Amino acid sequence: MITQGPSFTYFYLVKTSTLRIVVLLAALSIIGITITQVYWVRKAFDLQRSDFDRQVNTALLSVAQKFFSLNNNPAPAINPVVQISTNYYAVMLNSDINPSMLEFLLKTELEKRGIEVDFEYGIYDCSQECMVYGQMVSAGIVNSESQLSKQPKLKNASYYFGVRFPGRELQLLNQMGIWTFSSLVLLVVIIFFAYALFVILRQRKLSEIQKDFINNMTHEFKTPLATIALSNEVLRQQAHQPQTERLLSYTHIIEQETQRMRQHLERLLQVARLDKPDLQLKKETVLIEDLLSAVVESMRPIINEKSAEVTIRSEATKKTVIGDLHHLSNIVANIIDNSLKYVEGNPQLCINTTDAGKYIQIQFIDNGIGIAHEYHKKIFHKFFRVPTGNVHNVKGFGLGLSYVKQVVDAHHGKLSLRSAPGEGTTLTILLPAS
Numbered sequence: 001m002i003t004q005g006p007s008f009t010y011f012y013l014v015k016t017s018t019l020r021i022v023v024l025l026a027a028l029s030i031i032g033i034t035i036t037q038v039y040w041v042r043k044a045f046d047l048q049r050s051d052f053d054r055q056v057n058t059a060l061l062s063v064a065q066k067f068f069s070l071n072n073n074p075a076p077a078i079n080p081v082v083q084i085s086t087n088y089y090a091v092m093l094n095s096d097i098n099p100s101m102l103e104f105l106l107k108t109e110l111e112k113r114g115i116e117v118d119f120e121y122g123i124y125d126c127s128q129e130c131m132v133y134g135q136m137v138s139a140g141i142v143n144s145e146s147q148l149s150k151q152p153k154l155k156n157a158s159y160y161f162g163v164r165f166p167g168r169e170l171q172l173l174n175q176m177g178i179w180t181f182s183s184l185v186l187l188v189v190i191i192f193f194a195y196a197l198f199v200i201l202r203q204r205k206l207s208e209i210q211k212d213f214i215n216n217m218t219h220e221f222k223t224p225l226a227t228i229a230l231s232n233e234v235l236r237q238q239a240h241q242p243q244t245e246r247l248l249s250y251t252h253i254i255e256q257e258t259q260r261m262r263q264h265l266e267r268l269l270q271v272a273r274l275d276k277p278d279l280q281l282k283k284e285t286v287l288i289e290d291l292l293s294a295v296v297e298s299m300r301p302i303i304n305e306k307s308a309e310v311t312i313r314s315e316a317t318k319k320t321v322i323g324d325l326h327h328l329s330n331i332v333a334n335i336i337d338n339s340l341k342y343v344e345g346n347p348q349l350c351i352n353t354t355d356a357g358k359y360i361q362i363q364f365i366d367n368g369i370g371i372a373h374e375y376h377k378k379i380f381h382k383f384f385r386v387p388t389g390n391v392h393n394v395k396g397f398g399l400g401l402s403y404v405k406q407v408v409d410a411h412h413g414k415l416s417l418r419s420a421p422g423e424g425t426t427l428t429i430l431l432p433a434s
Helices: 006-070 099-112 168-174 177-237 244-275 288-298 300-305 325-341 400-410
Strands: 081-085 088-092 119-125 130-137 159-164 283-287 309-314 320-324 348-356 359-366 414-419 425-432
Touching: 006 081, 006 088, 006 099, 006 177, 099 119, 099 130, 177 244, 283 288, 283 325, 288 300, 288 309, 288 325, 288 348, 288 359, 300 325, 320 325, 320 425, 325 348, 325 359, 325 400, 325 425, 400 414, 400 425
Parallel strands: 309 348
Antiparallel strands: 081 088, 088 159, 119 130, 119 159, 283 320, 348 359, 359 425, 414 425
C-alpha cells in the first residue's frame, strides 16, 4: 500500500508554493523588461524623429540661402523654413524659383545629410493661389499619391516651395535597426517563456492526475487483495473441517475478487493502449446487434446483482461495420458499466441502433445521475473523473470514456453526449456502416 504522510504533504505544498512564486517573479520580470523596452524604443524613435526634422530644416535652410544668394536678395531675419505637419515643410522665398535648380539643390543638400528618402516638392504662387510646378523625386522606398496641390495658402508669403516626405516614418524605422532587432529578440523570449509556462503548468496538472491515479489504483487493488488474503486464511484454518457450503462461499468470494483484479488489470492495459499514437485494429465484419447482445450477456451477473434493466432495440437496416471486435466490445462494456455505477436506485439502460446516413447510430440512454454541462468535454480526457455528488463508493481510474473516444476515432466514427444532472445521460456513437 502506498501512503502519503505529513512530510509528503508538506513537501508537496512547499513545491507548489515555490512554483507559484517562480512563475510570478518570472512573469513580473518579463512585464518589466517589456515596459522598459517599449519606453526606450519610443525614446529612440522620438530622438530619430527630432534628428530627422533638424536635418531637414538645416538642408532646406541651406537651399533657401543659396536662392537668396543667387537672386541677390537679403536673407530674412526670421527662419524661412516652416514645418506645416510631421512630413511637410514650406520655405518662403518671395521670389521666382527655377524648378530644375530647386530639385538639384534639394537632392544635393538632403543626400549630404544622409536623408535618402522619397520626397515631393511643389512651387506655389500665393497671389494666384495655385501650384506652379510639382514633381516627385523617388528613392524607390514608397509609392504615394501627390498631396502638395492640397496645401493651403500661407500667410505673409507670396512665393514659396513646399517639400513633403511620404516615406518619413519608414526612414526613421530603418535607422532604428538595433532597436528593431532587440524588440524581435524580446518577442521571441516572451513567446518561449509563455510556452515554457504552459508546459510547466501542464506538467503540474499531469503530475496531480498521476498522483490521483496512483491513489485510485492503490485502493482498487487493496480491497480485493485483502479479501482474497482473508478468504485464503479462513480456508487454511478450516481445510480439515467438513463445512462444504461455507468453503464454497469463500471460494466464490475468491473467484469474484480475482475477476475484479482481472478487470483492473484490463483497465491498466488500456492505459498502455492509450499511450500509443495509433491504435492497432484487427478489422473484421462485426454484426452490431450480435455484439451488443454478447456484451450484455457477459455482464449479466453484474446486471442482475444491481437489479438493472438493460434493453436493446435494433431499428437500423444497416447491420454490420468493419472494425475490431475486441475493442468495440470493450467500449460497449465500459459504457454499460458506467450506466450501472453512476445511478441512484435501480439502473435502467436502453440501447438503440438506428440508421444515420452512411453511419450506424448506437445510443445508450440511461437514468443515471447525469453530468453537468461543464464536464461534457472533460470526461473524454484521460484520468478525468466527474464529481459524483451524493453517490459514494464509485470506483474507477477515469479511463473508460477516454478509451471509448480513442476507439471510436480509430474507427473513423463520431461520439457525442447529451446529459444534465438528474436527467440521465445519452451517449451516441456513429460508426461507418459496411
